[in-house]
Amino acid sequence: MAALPNASHSITLRLHLEVADLGAVGRVTTAIGEHGGAVVAVEAVETSGDRQMVDVTANGRDDEHTTRLQEAVDALEGVHLDRVSDRTFELHREGKLAVTPTVPLRTRDDLSMAYTPGVARVCRTIADHPDQARALTIKGNTVAIVSDGSAVLGLGGIGPVAALPVMEGKAALFKRFAGIDAWPVCIEATTVDDIVRVVEAIAPTYGGINLEDISAPRCFEVERRLKESLDIPVFHDDQHGTAIVVLAALLNALRLVDKPIGEVTVAMSGAGAAGVAVAQLLLHEGVHDIVVADSRGILGPGRDGLEGGKAWLAEEANPSGRDGTLKDALVGADVFIGVSAPGLLEPEDLATMAEDAVVFPLANPDPEVDPIGAGRYAAVVATGRSDYPNQINNVLAFPGVFRGALDAGARGITREMEVAAAHALAEVISPEELSPTAIIPGAFDERVAPAVAEAVRAVAAADAAR
Amino acid sequence: MAALPNASHSITLRLHLEVADLGAVGRVTTAIGEHGGAVVAVEAVETSGDRQMVDVTANGRDDEHTTRLQEAVDALEGVHLDRVSDRTFELHREGKLAVTPTVPLRTRDDLSMAYTPGVARVCRTIADHPDQARALTIKGNTVAIVSDGSAVLGLGGIGPVAALPVMEGKAALFKRFAGIDAWPVCIEATTVDDIVRVVEAIAPTYGGINLEDISAPRCFEVERRLKESLDIPVFHDDQHGTAIVVLAALLNALRLVDKPIGEVTVAMSGAGAAGVAVAQLLLHEGVHDIVVADSRGILGPGRDGLEGGKAWLAEEANPSGRDGTLKDALVGADVFIGVSAPGLLEPEDLATMAEDAVVFPLANPDPEVDPIGAGRYAAVVATGRSDYPNQINNVLAFPGVFRGALDAGARGITREMEVAAAHALAEVISPEELSPTAIIPGAFDERVAPAVAEAVRAVAAADAAR
Numbered sequence: 001m002a003a004l005p006n007a008s009h010s011i012t013l014r015l016h017l018e019v020a021d022l023g024a025v026g027r028v029t030t031a032i033g034e035h036g037g038a039v040v041a042v043e044a045v046e047t048s049g050d051r052q053m054v055d056v057t058a059n060g061r062d063d064e065h066t067t068r069l070q071e072a073v074d075a076l077e078g079v080h081l082d083r084v085s086d087r088t089f090e091l092h093r094e095g096k097l098a099v100t101p102t103v104p105l106r107t108r109d110d111l112s113m114a115y116t117p118g119v120a121r122v123c124r125t126i127a128d129h130p131d132q133a134r135a136l137t138i139k140g141n142t143v144a145i146v147s148d149g150s151a152v153l154g155l156g157g158i159g160p161v162a163a164l165p166v167m168e169g170k171a172a173l174f175k176r177f178a179g180i181d182a183w184p185v186c187i188e189a190t191t192v193d194d195i196v197r198v199v200e201a202i203a204p205t206y207g208g209i210n211l212e213d214i215s216a217p218r219c220f221e222v223e224r225r226l227k228e229s230l231d232i233p234v235f236h237d238d239q240h241g242t243a244i245v246v247l248a249a250l251l252n253a254l255r256l257v258d259k260p261i262g263e264v265t266v267a268m269s270g271a272g273a274a275g276v277a278v279a280q281l282l283l284h285e286g287v288h289d290i291v292v293a294d295s296r297g298i299l300g301p302g303r304d305g306l307e308g309g310k311a312w313l314a315e316e317a318n319p320s321g322r323d324g325t326l327k328d329a330l331v332g333a334d335v336f337i338g339v340s341a342p343g344l345l346e347p348e349d350l351a352t353m354a355e356d357a358v359v360f361p362l363a364n365p366d367p368e369v370d371p372i373g374a375g376r377y378a379a380v381v382a383t384g385r386s387d388y389p390n391q392i393n394n395v396l397a398f399p400g401v402f403r404g405a406l407d408a409g410a411r412g413i414t415r416e417m418e419v420a421a422a423h424a425l426a427e428v429i430s431p432e433e434l435s436p437t438a439i440i441p442g443a444f445d446e447r448v449a450p451a452v453a454e455a456v457r458a459v460a461a462a463d464a465a466r
Numbered sequence: 467m468a469a470l471p472n473a474s475h476s477i478t479l480r481l482h483l484e485v486a487d488l489g490a491v492g493r494v495t496t497a498i499g500e501h502g503g504a505v506v507a508v509e510a511v512e513t514s515g516d517r518q519m520v521d522v523t524a525n526g527r528d529d530e531h532t533t534r535l536q537e538a539v540d541a542l543e544g545v546h547l548d549r550v551s552d553r554t555f556e557l558h559r560e561g562k563l564a565v566t567p568t569v570p571l572r573t574r575d576d577l578s579m580a581y582t583p584g585v586a587r588v589c590r591t592i593a594d595h596p597d598q599a600r601a602l603t604i605k606g607n608t609v610a611i612v613s614d615g616s617a618v619l620g621l622g623g624i625g626p627v628a629a630l631p632v633m634e635g636k637a638a639l640f641k642r643f644a645g646i647d648a649w650p651v652c653i654e655a656t657t658v659d660d661i662v663r664v665v666e667a668i669a670p671t672y673g674g675i676n677l678e679d680i681s682a683p684r685c686f687e688v689e690r691r692l693k694e695s696l697d698i699p700v701f702h703d704d705q706h707g708t709a710i711v712v713l714a715a716l717l718n719a720l721r722l723v724d725k726p727i728g729e730v731t732v733a734m735s736g737a738g739a740a741g742v743a744v745a746q747l748l749l750h751e752g753v754h755d756i757v758v759a760d761s762r763g764i765l766g767p768g769r770d771g772l773e774g775g776k777a778w779l780a781e782e783a784n785p786s787g788r789d790g791t792l793k794d795a796l797v798g799a800d801v802f803i804g805v806s807a808p809g810l811l812e813p814e815d816l817a818t819m820a821e822d823a824v825v826f827p828l829a830n831p832d833p834e835v836d837p838i839g840a841g842r843y844a845a846v847v848a849t850g851r852s853d854y855p856n857q858i859n860n861v862l863a864f865p866g867v868f869r870g871a872l873d874a875g876a877r878g879i880t881r882e883m884e885v886a887a888a889h890a891l892a893e894v895i896s897p898e899e900l901s902p903t904a905i906i907p908g909a910f911d912e913r914v915a916p917a918v919a920e921a922v923r924a925v926a927a928a929d930a931a932r
Contacts, residue, residue, distance in 0.1 A: 007575035008584030088584040095604030099647040101638035109473035115635035118474030118554040127628035138561030160670040162593035169581035172567035181565040204626040
């Protein structure tokens with residue numbers, strides 16, 4: 001599957017051209033197109049004497065490809081390449097977040113209210129009534145995005161500093177989609193004990209903890225212990241954010257193929273953080289038969305020495321005790337969900353699935369099976385990519401989940417809240433909109449976060465009233 | 467010393483009045499004045515039929531006083547008090563900071579550059595070249611304001627959550643005065659080991675660490691160990707911020723009374739974080755004779771069992787080995803600096819000081835000695851309060867110090883940078899401006915932060931070139 005030129009590999013070429021050479025811009029954009037690049041912008045910057053400066057922005061497929069585009073332009077007659085800037089790097093320069101005061105600081109009176117001596121009265125009130133912190137500080141609207149940088153995107157254990165651009169981006173999404181003030185907490189901590197202790201220590205400032213890109217199996221234990229010790233919501237997005245969106249997409253897909261969720265059989269590839277959470281949520285929702293394979297095959301009675309989440313999947317999710325390979329798991333399955341690695345399957349491998357199969361190969365950026373090819377064997381296909389229909393994107397869940405939990409002052413995020421979030425997300429798609437290429441809303445659908453938030457808030461309120 | 471009405475105790479009274487009762491507003495404001503309150507605003511909100519709604523805002527001296535003001539208004543004929551709001555609490559409601567994305571997030575292309583998949587390239591670059599983090603993330607302009615809430619203002623050990631309003635305020639000042647993105651890190655940690663471990667763990671996100679309101683003597687050890695283990699500036703503001711501003715004020719005060727700094731004798735009250743740091747910086751600047759008293763008297767040969775900073779002060783700062791009380795220390799002293807507790811001295815106690823005495827009673831909000839009374843015995847007086855001339859305010863130092871250190875990419879803040887900052891701050895006051903009531907710039911003097919930053923940057927650059 002050849003990648004298409006995309007904005008994540010985009011360069012801006014600053015060119016010097018002769019003013020009289022009216023064909024120069026045409027030669028440049030033609031050369032880019034001939035070399036497989038996509039021209040996305042041309043802008044005349046300034047003219048001085050007989051020379052003009054022009055910025056040409058083009059998308060490529062990868063770093064090597066954008067280098068070739070640049071060389072092709074540089075080789076053109078009458079075109080002087082002054083400099084090349086990478087749009088993604090330009091965007092990230094100096095980071096992607098600002099911390100801004102929301103109070104005026106213009107006069108001495110302002111200072112005396114926002115800071116000393118006036119602030120002392122606010123502090124004393126919180127010391128006497130700690131529950132007032134949510135009303136009188138940032139705590140009520142603030143989420144920590146905690147990562148040790150041990151499992152970042154497809155990059156693995158790149159460490160806390162290198163993970164910072166991801167956590168900044170996530171914080172930006174929290175604000176953009178739910179008005180939440182989120183802050184990156186990239187920590188130098190390796191053991192479960194260390195991570196738990198650091199998160200417990202920094203928790204006072206926050207109304208919620210979003211765990212992010214922490215490797216399995218440590219992530220399970222970290223989350224379990226923090227949920228136990230903290231009185232604010234703790235949510236490992238790689239697990240539960242993914243599970244919520246997958247369940248929402250599955251609910252709508254099964255509506256299309258008219259199969260009740262309690263009767264489908266599911267084959268899964270991947271038993272990491274996302275795999276375990278997806279399986280748990282599906283079981284909770286009434287799916288009975290989920291066969292999960294990791295890189296060594298099906299998690300079943302034939303596998304020795306399984307621990308933690310994998311042992312649990314072998315025992316609880318696989319009721320008929322199946323063994324074998326991922327391909328064995330596919331035979332007769334109604335649903336395939338991949339949260340594992342690129343290119344594990346050929347489209348033809350899906351031919352053994354049940355009629356009207358639902359196929360979600362979610363490995364990103366390269367799915368477990370080519371989604372276009374998969375479409376020949378499946379009634380509905382969804383991926384993690386933004387350039388195909390039905391993108392399973394966590395941004396559909398975490399902003400609304402935390403918005404609802406913060407608004408309700410919830411002390412935790414329960415399985416019931418996750419289920420409610422998934423149903424609310426699925427129901428954003430109206431019966432009229434529902435189709436095989438529209439089982440889940442797009443990332444910018446403004447209906448999503450409020451709907452998810454309201455669902456989570458309602459469950460929290462019911463819990464509190466109980 | 468009776469406090470004056472001030473903005474930190476300010477209430478807004480929403481009143482219902484008869485439209486025809488033209489004298490009502492006059493009765494209200496008269497009553498407030500008669501009861502010692504200061505009317506700062508009157509605003510007609512709306513009229514409906516024969517009744518009008520009016521907001522009257524008044525400052526009082528303290529909480530009890532504002533309650534009396536409110537009762538006085540409530541007792542007036544023809545005035546219905548609808549509700550009272552506290553301006554300071556209104557200001558703090560929902561906190562004082564927002565986290566805002568600095569990149570557009572409007573289109574799928576925006577997402578693919580700011581977040582996945584584009585962000586992966588930025589992460590990989592930082593993983594390969596960690597020094598690029600300062601350029602490609604928020605790290606280069608971001609400071610953590612770390613507190614365990616153990617010594618907050620005059621309130622003592624109120625804990626991390628109750629300390630949050632102070633740290634938010636401080637973060638707001640960082641942005642207002644130096645464009646720095648600072649973030650409150652209020653931590654649940656009690657031992658020196660715990661605090662050090664947590665700060666080391668969260669350090670990757672930040673370009674600098676501002677320690678705040680951590681009690682002595684733990685603060686000394688915490689700072690020493692963090693300076694050793696981290697490669698970013700660590701600065702305990704209660705110590706060094708105060709010391710910088712005191713030294714700057716002293717330089718200008720001594721200019722006025724024409725005494726060389728190497729020849730003055732200094733009496734100090736207070737041997738906590740600020741006391742130790744002030745004494746250290748003065749010694750470094752060439753003062754030879756500093757006699758420091760704590761609540762039990764002079765730190766000298768007559769005191770047993772002194773440890774840490776106090777032992778150091780008894781040995782290093784007190785060359786003639788004096789003993790006795792604070793009043794004994796004042797005899798013949800050119801300078802008094804108080805960083806201790808309110809009302810320890812009567813103005814007359816200053817009569818034994820040398821001619822042209824310089825007196826800085828900095829306890830806040832109530833100084834060691836009444837500053838008006840002190841003026842009868844001293845040539846120059848400075849306090850920590852904003853309602854007297856010569857306010858010794860840390861906001862004159864920390865924004866510029868961190869601005870300079872971040873801009874230089876400094877790995878630490880040295881004694882030389884502190885001295886340079888103090889001199890730069892003193893020199894903001896021109897010879898023409900210098901007077902006994904103008905030895906230090908006001909908090910809003912826009913010349914201050916750039917001058918301090920430039921001085922710190924220059925020292926850092928010289929260090930780097932060495």
